Amino acid sequence: MADRPTEARHPHSAGLHALSGPDALSRLLDAQLAALSMVRPAIAAIDAAATAAAESLRGGGRLGYAGAGSSGLMALADALELAGTFGIPPRRTPVLFAGGAGALLHMTGAVEDDPALARADFRAAGLVRGDTVLCLSASGSTPYTLVVAALAREAGVTVVGIANVAGSALLRDSDIPVLLDTGPEVVNGSTRMGAATAQKVALNMLSVRMGCLLGHVHDGYMVNLVADNAKLTERAARIVAGISGCDMDMAKHALRQTGGAVKPAVLIAAGASAERAEAELTNSGGAIGPALAALNA
Incomplete structure (x- = not known):
């Protein structure tokens, strides 16, 4: 030793x-x-x-x-x-x-x-x-x-x-x-x-x-976060707003549609339907960047 x-x-x-x-x-x-x-x-x-x-x-x-x-x-x-x-x-x-x-x-x-x-x-x-x-x-x-x-x-x-x-x-x-x-x-x-x-x-x-x-980080945001308490809901809303450019009210509305999941909420806040958000994330392997690019193409 x-x-x-x-x-x-x-x-x-x-x-x-x-x-x-x-x-x-x-x-x-x-x-x-x-x-x-x-x-x-x-x-x-x-x-x-x-x-x-x-x-x-x-x-x-x-x-x-x-x-x-x-x-x-x-x-x-x-x-x-x-x-x-x-x-x-x-x-x-x-x-x-x-x-x-x-x-x-x-x-x-x-x-x-x-x-x-x-x-x-x-x-x-x-x-x-x-x-x-x-x-x-x-x-x-x-x-x-x-x-x-x-x-x-x-x-x-x-x-x-x-x-x-x-x-x-x-x-x-x-x-x-x-x-x-x-x-x-x-x-x-x-x-x-x-x-x-x-x-x-x-x-x-x-x-x-x-x-x-794994596509769980985008621009330094924790995008695979699922909000299940008040603190995380506020954090998730800030993430959705920060990436999509929407306001906090829209971000929270999008999160309610996804059960608190950030990735699809970002796409919904950026204008996608819930169905398209899921489809684009499936196509991109769960990565936000390509999904947003496809949405805006």
């Missing part, structure tokens, strides 16, 4: 406890910014991962997330946001988190070393050929995550490995390796800090790029 960069001593660790509050926090912020900078060299790999994820979902498959500890929490956070941001239902994005729901309230280290648990979770997730799974581990050697990755490969699932140690087992055994080489932590070994920060940002980028590829 001492040979892992994530377990090495950070040059700014010494004397951290004795610094003034502002000085200690400045060191911590500098370390977070340095970790964040290591996402940029991974952009090409993140793009490849986003493309694989989009292809799986577009083809009717699923996108799984797997991890333990802090890496598992980063995976879980991204997965949970996909429904609200992009309208992707949770059944399409299974999460394999070492220890399950119980570990969210009381995290224990033992679960990440349990291969039987990983095998059971993989079977329960039901991932199959054509699916993609994002496997996260700061060290790239977490047993739970490695077992999930191995089982996924055997099943023909595309494995995206996201790790913070170059040459680690997870990266070697992944179809799409994503290295976030964040190095030592200011608090020795606390990978919930720099490593997890880089993982979270990489996942943010990956899922947004995936949303763009």
Whole structure:
């Protein structure tokens, strides 16, 4: 373990406890910014991962997330946001988190070393050929995550490995390796800090790029949103108005006709009937831009 960069001593660790509050926090912020900078060299790999994820979902498959500890929490956070941001239902994005729901309230280290648990979770997730799974581990050697990755490969699932140690087992055994080489932590070994920060940002980028590829983002708007509460209704109306150029009253009227679905509401607000809106979205594969162009042709 001492040979892992994530377990090495950070040059700014010494004397951290004795610094003034502002000085200690400045060191911590500098370390977070340095970790964040290591996402940029991974952009090409993140793009490849986003493309694989989009292809799986577009083809009717699923996108799984797997991890333990802090890496598992980063995976879980991204997965949970996909429904609200992009309208992707949770059944399409299974999460394999070492220890399950119980570990969210009381995290224990033992679960990440349990291969039987990983095998059971993989079977329960039901991932199959054509699916993609994002496997996260700061060290790239977490047993739970490695077992999930191995089982996924055997099943023909595309494995995206996201790790913070170059040459680690997870990266070697992944179809799409994503290295976030964040190095030592200011608090020795606390990978919930720099490593997890880089993982979270990489996942943010990956899922947004995936949303763009799926046609769920248009001009920065979340167009696959389905409004099911007051806050989302207002947001959806602003999206419809922003894209179609109509006023808020017209936008809300269009949303009432679509049950809160933004994409067809945009086309209705732009002058389409409900039937034509659905037809144009079917023809465009759900992408707003081509559907609007066809409507205005």
